[in-house]
Amino acid sequence: MERCGSAPLDDVPMVLAREGQHGPVIHAANRIARIEGIQPGSRVVDMRAICPELQVAYADEAGDHAALDRLVLWARRWCPWTVRDANNGLILDTTGADHLWGGEAEMLVEMETQLSLLGLTARLAVAPTWGAAWALARYGPVRSVCEPDEAYFKLGPLPVTGLRLDDPTVLLLRRLGLKTIGAVMDVPRLSLTRRFVKAELHANPLMRLDQVTGKLAEPVSSVDVKPVIRVQARLAEPIFDPTPYLPDLCEDLCEQLKEAGQGCRRLHLTVYKTDGDVSHIDVATSASTHDPAHLHSLFRDKVERINPGFGFDLITLAAGTVEDMQDKQTRLDGGSDNDLHLTKLIDRLSAKFGPHAVTRPVLHQSHLPERAETQIAALAEYPNKGAPLTKERPLRLLDHPEEVRVLFAVPEGPPAQFVWRRQTHRVARYAGPERIAPEWWKDRPGTRLRDYFKVEDQVGRRLWLYREGLHEDGRGGDPRWFVHGMFV
């Protein structure tokens, strides 16, 4: 939906799909789609048969997880203990925090208001245990509040799916005639124990019931927020160039990083303009660092790209992707480290020319010359090397082989003369052919084989020519000739 940029209409059945075993299955459905009878987990084609006007979009599950993780931290405004619950819920341990909002019911209203301001629809419930809150929020009345002693009455009428059981167990309970949580509660404990003694937690109604009633503990283990390392400069008057403030900001930031024993891989410079607009500059380093001079040098040519508008009065510099880092001294006299110099050089080059301009070619296992090399990041490790070639290879390769017009004595043999870049080269000596077949597991069918020749012309230029295809090989017309490289 974010890609569309607008919320879906309420009166159109809309579902999110994910890849299942036999084609896409329904991941989630909106209210009107659920009323039409569409169930999550069923196949999209089947549901299209039920509801022909169904609209399908693909679910972004990783994005949903990340958004929910952010929401977990955002929900810390109500209580200090928050945690994500599976992939569609939040659990807040509000013990001792509700009086700040004037009671539990008022707290729920406040939460729903704030979440709706974010554009989110929420179903909320307060209960003494995680399991009870889970069931009440999904199957109970709106904003229900459950006191510790009324769990039986509040939860009794809810369906057994509210016990967080897997589908086979729910089906089993239905077949046993146990349709509500209250019905399961009424079964003698001994019978349930005997029936489900070997079942896991997600298939064991008794353990789930104990979690709901609090006999089995289910604590909320809250995640820690990483402290944000950020410095800012508030200016008395709007300025147009942040350059004079950058060295101090970098030093302050590196002080904070050093105190935490960390180094940063990314830096985000943000300027807040007086007209309310915001500009960003991001730089990245190839190894974690907390060297202020180096970090400052990465911004050297980028600051000019800020459009100052009417000037800006607040500059913030934040460290992103913070890693643990320890200062290493490699030499007794405290001299410089060569590897460190290399990483800094790569950073400077990548910051100025972009990360794609600085690469490291490595050998790759392929016989085709253009695939025998791959580009990796300049400082990346590359353990497995390609097999060493025994054949002679040219020192330079053209990115795109250039077609030449040739004269040949025999069609299978080397050319006698060829015209390349409007110059006629007479072949004095040649070596070859070396036949390189297409990689059938990768190439399209109909790709022609190549016969490579090393030729030397009358003035001593040594070129690598190839003929694509054979005469009468049934894969196109006459074979074509290309120049692919130059030998030393």
Place this chain on the structure above:
Amino acid sequence: MGSLRVFKTLTGQGKQPVTMPHTLSEAFLSPPTDASAVGFALSQLPPTNAPILWAQDRLSRKEAGRPALAGMPADRPIIMVDLSRAADVLWAMEDGLRCHALGAVIGEVWGDPPSLDFTATKRLAMRAEAADVSCWLIRRAASPDLSAARDRWRIASLPSTPHPYDPQAPGAPRWSLDLFRSRRSKPGQWVATYDGAADRVHLVASNGDRAVEPRDGAVWERATG
């Protein structure tokens, strides 16, 4: 050390240099698509395992291709910097020469860009000498104007030596080397034979023999006995 080996041969008649510091050398190619200068520069680099910083501008890459790892004489890491303008190539080379961890810096510049003037080459030369990193500037389709490069070469391919086993095939490559300006040794011209397996350059002075007189070898002048 690669540079020492050649210059020992070069300066045989003059003063023998004790140590030859790494510095900026410039190589001009007569047909721009020739790969001989790159091969010669690679054979002159110190035989360490340190990475090579290799900067190319766009035209060099389009016209003369990129260096292929499979054809390199020695297996050493290369950091490729693909740039569009000659000024950026010079910037990257100069920045790379601040780093002692590099084994060499090679830059390829097409034509005579205005940014590649005497000042730029002087800066490169001084940085290379300060960092003791050898630096090669490979210039294609260029005219040898004013430059502060310590050695300036003009390099072209010659027909290769006969192949030992196959009379039709080209053998070991031969280059004509013309050191037309040098700060530290005597300029001269050589014919070099490159031994790819041993990564070694053999040099012969090209002015050893003069051309044979057309009358020489005629029947009535042939020496007898």
